[in-house]
Amino acid sequence: MWPYYETIQKKAHDGIFHHYASLGIHPDPVTKQLDITATYDGSWRKRGHTSHFYTALVFDDETGIIIDYEVICSFCFVCSTKKKISQEEWNIWYKSHKPKCHKNLDGTPAAMEAAAVVKLWTRSTNHNFCCVSIVSDGDSSAYKAVCKLNHGCGPYETPVQEEQYVNHVAKRLGTHLRKLKQDDFTVIMTRTGKKMKCRVLGGAKS
Numbered sequence: 028m029w030p031y032y033e034t035i036q037k038k039a040h041d042g043i044f045h046h047y048a049s050l051g052i053h054p055d056p057v058t059k060q061l062d063i064t065a066t067y068d069g070s071w072r073k074r075g076h077t078s079h080f081y082t083a084l085v086f087d088d089e090t091g092i093i094i095d096y097e098v099i100c101s102f103c104f105v106c107s108t109k110k111k112i113s114q115e116e117w118n119i120w121y122k123s124h125k126p127k128c129h130k131n132l133d134g135t136p137a138a139m140e141a142a143a144v145v146k147l148w149t150r151s152t153n154h155n156f157c158c159v160s161i162v163s164d165g166d167s168s169a170y171k172a173v174c175k176l177n178h179g180c181g182p183y184e185t186p187v188q189e190e191q192y193v194n195h196v197a198k199r200l201g202t203h204l205r206k207l208k209q210d211d212f213t214v215i216m217t218r219t220g221k222k223m224k225c226r227v228l229g230g231a232k233s
Protein backbone atom coordinates (compact mmCIF):
# COMPACT_ATOMS: atom_id res chain seq x y z
CA MET A 28 0.00 0.00 0.00
CA TRP A 29 1.25 3.48 -0.85
CA PRO A 30 2.71 5.54 2.05
CA TYR A 31 0.60 8.54 0.97
CA TYR A 32 -2.57 6.49 1.25
CA GLU A 33 -1.51 5.16 4.66
CA THR A 34 -1.05 8.74 5.92
CA ILE A 35 -4.50 9.76 4.67
CA GLN A 36 -6.05 6.61 6.11
CA LYS A 37 -4.41 7.22 9.51
CA LYS A 38 -5.78 10.80 9.57
CA ALA A 39 -9.24 9.49 8.68
CA HIS A 40 -9.13 6.91 11.45
CA ASP A 41 -7.91 9.51 13.96
CA GLY A 42 -10.84 11.71 12.94
CA ILE A 43 -13.29 8.89 13.69
CA PHE A 44 -11.76 8.18 17.12
CA HIS A 45 -11.76 11.91 17.91
CA HIS A 46 -15.43 12.26 16.95
CA TYR A 47 -16.52 9.32 19.09
CA ALA A 48 -14.43 10.61 22.02
CA SER A 49 -16.32 13.92 21.77
CA LEU A 50 -19.54 11.88 22.19
CA GLY A 51 -18.09 10.12 25.23
CA ILE A 52 -17.62 6.84 23.34
CA HIS A 53 -14.18 5.34 23.73
CA PRO A 54 -12.37 2.22 22.50
CA ASP A 55 -12.25 -0.86 24.69
CA PRO A 56 -9.47 -0.18 27.25
CA VAL A 57 -8.01 -3.67 26.80
CA THR A 58 -8.29 -4.34 23.07
CA LYS A 59 -8.10 -0.61 22.07
CA GLN A 60 -10.84 -1.36 19.55
CA LEU A 61 -13.85 0.83 18.89
CA ASP A 62 -17.26 -0.69 18.14
CA ILE A 63 -18.92 1.06 15.19
CA THR A 64 -21.74 0.68 12.70
CA ALA A 65 -20.27 0.42 9.23
CA THR A 66 -21.86 0.90 5.85
CA TYR A 67 -20.61 -1.32 3.06
CA ASP A 68 -21.08 -0.84 -0.65
CA GLY A 69 -19.36 -1.91 -3.80
CA SER A 70 -19.56 -1.57 -7.54
CA TRP A 71 -18.60 -3.64 -10.56
CA ARG A 72 -16.89 -1.94 -13.47
CA LYS A 73 -19.79 -2.88 -15.73
CA ARG A 74 -23.23 -4.33 -15.27
CA GLY A 75 -24.49 -7.75 -16.32
CA HIS A 76 -22.33 -10.04 -14.16
CA THR A 77 -19.47 -10.08 -16.67
CA SER A 78 -17.12 -7.65 -14.97
CA HIS A 79 -13.59 -8.60 -13.97
CA PHE A 80 -13.24 -5.62 -11.64
CA TYR A 81 -15.01 -4.78 -8.38
CA THR A 82 -14.33 -2.02 -5.88
CA ALA A 83 -15.71 -1.93 -2.34
CA LEU A 84 -15.79 0.66 0.39
CA VAL A 85 -16.55 0.44 4.08
CA PHE A 86 -17.20 3.60 6.02
CA ASP A 87 -18.21 4.61 9.51
CA ASP A 88 -21.92 5.29 9.62
CA GLU A 89 -21.71 8.04 12.26
CA THR A 90 -19.06 10.23 10.59
CA GLY A 91 -19.30 9.07 6.98
CA ILE A 92 -15.51 8.68 6.92
CA ILE A 93 -14.08 5.85 4.82
CA ILE A 94 -12.32 3.25 6.94
CA ASP A 95 -10.98 0.96 4.23
CA TYR A 96 -11.38 -0.09 0.61
CA GLU A 97 -10.69 -3.15 -1.49
CA VAL A 98 -10.28 -3.81 -5.19
CA ILE A 99 -11.07 -7.29 -6.47
CA CYS A 100 -9.76 -8.25 -9.89
CA SER A 101 -10.32 -11.55 -11.69
CA PHE A 102 -8.26 -10.70 -14.77
CA CYS A 103 -4.62 -9.87 -15.43
CA PHE A 104 -3.65 -8.70 -18.90
CA VAL A 105 -0.02 -9.82 -18.50
CA CYS A 106 -1.15 -13.34 -17.50
CA SER A 107 -3.51 -13.44 -20.48
CA THR A 108 -0.56 -12.96 -22.87
CA LYS A 109 1.11 -16.12 -21.53
CA LYS A 110 -1.64 -18.59 -22.36
CA LYS A 111 0.38 -20.38 -25.05
CA ILE A 112 3.36 -21.35 -22.91
CA SER A 113 3.63 -24.81 -21.29
CA GLN A 114 2.59 -25.45 -17.69
CA GLU A 115 6.24 -25.86 -16.70
CA GLU A 116 7.21 -22.53 -18.30
CA TRP A 117 4.15 -20.93 -16.71
CA ASN A 118 5.13 -22.13 -13.21
CA ILE A 119 8.62 -20.62 -13.56
CA TRP A 120 7.35 -17.39 -15.10
CA TYR A 121 4.45 -16.95 -12.64
CA LYS A 122 6.79 -17.16 -9.63
CA SER A 123 8.41 -13.88 -10.62
CA HIS A 124 5.16 -12.33 -11.86
CA LYS A 125 3.01 -13.21 -8.82
CA PRO A 126 3.92 -10.16 -6.66
CA LYS A 127 2.89 -7.85 -9.53
CA CYS A 128 -0.13 -9.85 -10.77
CA HIS A 129 -3.36 -7.83 -10.78
CA LYS A 130 -5.58 -10.87 -10.41
CA ASN A 131 -6.50 -11.51 -6.78
CA LEU A 132 -9.59 -13.69 -7.23
CA ASP A 133 -10.23 -16.74 -9.36
CA GLY A 134 -14.00 -16.57 -9.19
CA THR A 135 -17.20 -15.25 -10.69
CA PRO A 136 -18.34 -11.59 -10.49
CA ALA A 137 -20.90 -12.68 -7.90
CA ALA A 138 -18.09 -14.02 -5.68
CA MET A 139 -16.28 -10.67 -5.80
CA GLU A 140 -18.57 -8.96 -3.29
CA ALA A 141 -18.10 -11.72 -0.72
CA ALA A 142 -14.33 -11.78 -1.29
CA ALA A 143 -14.10 -8.02 -0.72
CA VAL A 144 -16.26 -7.93 2.40
CA VAL A 145 -14.35 -10.85 3.94
CA LYS A 146 -11.02 -9.03 3.41
CA LEU A 147 -12.38 -5.75 4.81
CA TRP A 148 -13.96 -7.24 7.92
CA THR A 149 -11.01 -9.56 8.60
CA ARG A 150 -8.54 -6.68 8.72
CA SER A 151 -10.86 -4.16 10.44
CA THR A 152 -9.29 -4.96 13.81
CA ASN A 153 -5.87 -4.06 12.35
CA HIS A 154 -7.29 -0.52 12.22
CA ASN A 155 -8.72 -0.88 15.76
CA PHE A 156 -12.32 -0.99 14.58
CA CYS A 157 -14.95 -3.62 15.23
CA CYS A 158 -17.68 -3.10 12.65
CA VAL A 159 -20.29 -4.76 14.85
CA SER A 160 -23.25 -3.56 12.78
CA ILE A 161 -23.31 -3.67 9.00
CA VAL A 162 -25.55 -1.56 6.82
CA SER A 163 -25.65 -2.97 3.32
CA ASP A 164 -28.00 -3.36 0.38
CA GLY A 165 -31.12 -5.48 0.22
CA ASP A 166 -29.72 -8.86 -0.82
CA SER A 167 -27.60 -9.17 2.38
CA SER A 168 -24.89 -11.19 0.60
CA ALA A 169 -22.20 -9.02 2.22
CA TYR A 170 -23.69 -9.63 5.66
CA LYS A 171 -23.92 -13.37 5.05
CA ALA A 172 -20.25 -13.47 3.99
CA VAL A 173 -19.25 -11.68 7.21
CA CYS A 174 -21.26 -14.10 9.36
CA LYS A 175 -19.62 -17.12 7.68
CA LEU A 176 -16.14 -16.03 8.80
CA ASN A 177 -14.30 -18.30 11.28
CA HIS A 178 -16.59 -21.29 10.63
CA GLY A 179 -19.76 -19.28 11.20
CA CYS A 180 -18.58 -17.48 14.35
CA GLY A 181 -18.07 -14.16 12.56
CA PRO A 182 -15.02 -11.88 12.65
CA TYR A 183 -15.31 -10.86 16.32
CA GLU A 184 -16.20 -12.34 19.68
CA THR A 185 -19.67 -10.80 19.46
CA PRO A 186 -21.92 -11.47 16.46
CA VAL A 187 -22.24 -8.80 13.76
CA GLN A 188 -25.73 -7.33 13.41
CA GLU A 189 -27.39 -6.25 10.18
CA GLU A 190 -29.18 -2.94 9.76
CA GLN A 191 -31.37 -1.91 6.89
CA TYR A 192 -29.87 0.16 4.11
CA VAL A 193 -31.32 3.69 4.12
CA ASN A 194 -31.34 3.87 0.33
CA HIS A 195 -32.99 0.50 0.18
CA VAL A 196 -35.75 1.79 2.48
CA ALA A 197 -36.01 5.04 0.51
CA LYS A 198 -36.40 3.14 -2.77
CA ARG A 199 -39.13 0.93 -1.36
CA LEU A 200 -40.86 3.93 0.24
CA GLY A 201 -40.73 5.83 -3.07
CA THR A 202 -42.27 2.89 -4.94
CA HIS A 203 -45.12 2.63 -2.45
CA LEU A 204 -45.74 6.40 -2.43
CA ARG A 205 -45.95 6.47 -6.25
CA LYS A 206 -48.37 3.55 -6.16
CA LEU A 207 -50.46 5.28 -3.49
CA LYS A 208 -50.58 8.46 -5.57
CA GLN A 209 -51.62 6.41 -8.62
CA ASP A 210 -54.34 4.43 -6.84
CA ASP A 211 -55.78 7.11 -4.56
CA PHE A 212 -58.33 9.12 -6.55
CA THR A 213 -61.91 10.32 -6.32
CA VAL A 214 -64.51 10.63 -9.09
CA ILE A 215 -65.96 14.11 -9.67
CA MET A 216 -68.71 15.39 -11.93
CA THR A 217 -67.84 18.21 -14.36
CA ARG A 218 -70.21 21.07 -15.28
CA THR A 219 -71.11 19.27 -18.47
CA GLY A 220 -72.08 16.18 -16.51
CA LYS A 221 -69.00 14.12 -17.36
CA LYS A 222 -67.42 11.93 -14.71
CA MET A 223 -63.65 12.23 -14.30
CA LYS A 224 -60.97 10.91 -11.97
CA CYS A 225 -59.32 13.44 -9.70
CA ARG A 226 -56.16 12.46 -7.82
CA VAL A 227 -56.25 13.13 -4.11
CA LEU A 228 -52.46 13.33 -3.71
CA GLY A 229 -50.30 15.91 -5.50
CA GLY A 230 -46.57 16.06 -6.19
CA ALA A 231 -44.28 15.62 -9.18
CA LYS A 232 -45.51 13.47 -12.05
CA SER A 233 -44.07 9.96 -12.13
Ligand SMILES: [Zn+2]
Pocket residue numbers: 103104105106107124127128129130
Ligand atom coordinates in the same frame (compact mmCIF):
# COMPACT_ATOMS: atom_id res chain seq x y z
ZN1 LIG B 1 -0.94 -11.68 -13.73
